[in-house]
Amino acid sequence: MPLSDALRPLRGADADALDRLFNDPVVGRYLWDGNKVERHVIDDIIKQSQANFQQHGHGLWVLDDGAQMAAVAGLWPFREEQSLELIYAVAVKWQGKGIATRLAHSICNFAFTELGFDVVRASTDAPNRASVRVLEKAGFEGTDGKTIDDKPTLFFERRGGATVPYAPGAFEVLTP
Numbered sequence: 072m073p074l075s076d077a078l079r080p081l082r083g084a085d086a087d088a089l090d091r092l093f094n095d096p097v098v099g100r101y102l103w104d105g106n107k108v109e110r111h112v113i114d115d116i117i118k119q120s121q122a123n124f125q126q127h128g129h130g131l132w133v134l135d136d137g138a139q140m141a142a143v144a145g146l147w148p149f150r151e152e153q154s155l156e157l158i159y160a161v162a163v164k165w166q167g168k169g170i171a172t173r174l175a176h177s178i179c180n181f182a183f184t185e186l187g188f189d190v191v192r193a194s195t196d197a198p199n200r201a202s203v204r205v206l207e208k209a210g211f212e213g214t215d216g217k218t219i220d221d222k223p224t225l226f227f228e229r230r231g232g233a234t235v236p237y238a239p240g241a242f243e244v245l246t247p
């Protein structure tokens with residue numbers, strides 16, 4: 072099936088597909104620390120994403136391939152301080168094809184040009200080398216490293232005018 076060239080906002084009807092994606096052991100290894108993501112959590116994520124789009128103009132976007140959810144990505148509030156960070160997950164079938172880098176690049180462009188952000192932040196478990204590499208390729212720079220919940224965590228940011236070492240084709244970013 073062909074990959075969409077647009078990112079569309081996550082919607083209620085995506086619950087089954089998001090459940091499959093997040094509960095894939097490869098995808099959930101770092102994103103969910105290998106824990107099962109309960110259905111009520113999936114439903115809450117969808118509701119929060121929809122509310123965030125309403126209130127702030129951003130949330131989680133889906134990349135479809137016509138048969139399944141190829142990826143989900145967006146800007147999400149993390150930790151107690153609810154700091155907004157870039158997040159992405161790509162279905163195993165689509166990994167290793169540059170999709171996460173394109174997602175990161177597309178959402179950064181949207182944040183800078185449509186939302187007026189000066190900076191987009193991200194963090195990742197230090198052992199998640201694929202995620203670190205995605206951020207490097209998408210023009211992020213490391214800013215900090217901390218142990219959070221016993222896990223070494225690396226922090227990154229990309230500023231509006233940053234040079235992007237690998238300039239992948241951007242997806243169109245749709246809004247509700």
Ligand SMILES: CC(C)(COP(=O)(O)OP(=O)(O)OC[C@H]1O[C@@H](n2cnc3c(N)ncnc32)[C@H](O)[C@@H]1OP(=O)(O)O)[C@@H](O)C(=O)NCCC(=O)NCCS
Nearest residue numbers: 098158159160161166167168169170171172200201202204
């Ligand atoms: C991290 C993830 C999003 C990457 O998606 P992807 O579409 O495969 O990423 P890309 O193809 O754009 O780039 C991956 C890069 O990591 C590299 N890579 C992959 N596995 C690696 C590993 N174990 N060690 C080092 N580099 C690795 C790839 O070679 C590639 O770099 P290259 O282009 O220089 O060769 C995907 O693996 C995923 O969904 N993981 C689960 C969810 C997750 O951990 N999300 C991040 C937390 S927000």
